[in-house]
Amino acid sequence: MRESELAVIGDAELVEELSMLTTQTARMRARxxxxxxxxxxxxxxxxxxxxARR
Numbered sequence: 083m084r085e086s087e088l089a090v091i092g093d094a095e096l097v098e099e100l101s102m103l104t105t106q107t108a109r110m111r112a113r114x115x116x117x118x119x120x121x122x123x124x125x126x127x128x129x130x131x132x133x134a135r136r
């Protein structure tokens with residue numbers, strides 16, 4: 083969104099948009115943390131002795 087577009091939007095709409103983006107960012111960060119934890123779990127499981135799996 084360009085600065086000129088932002089100028090015509092009211093304060094309430096800007097705050098609502100900011101709130102929505104903040105929520106989306108928090109969800110994305112949480113999802114990234116979940117994915118990184120799963121990758122770490124898999125990496126560590128890959129190092130386990132062959133007889134220790136499943």
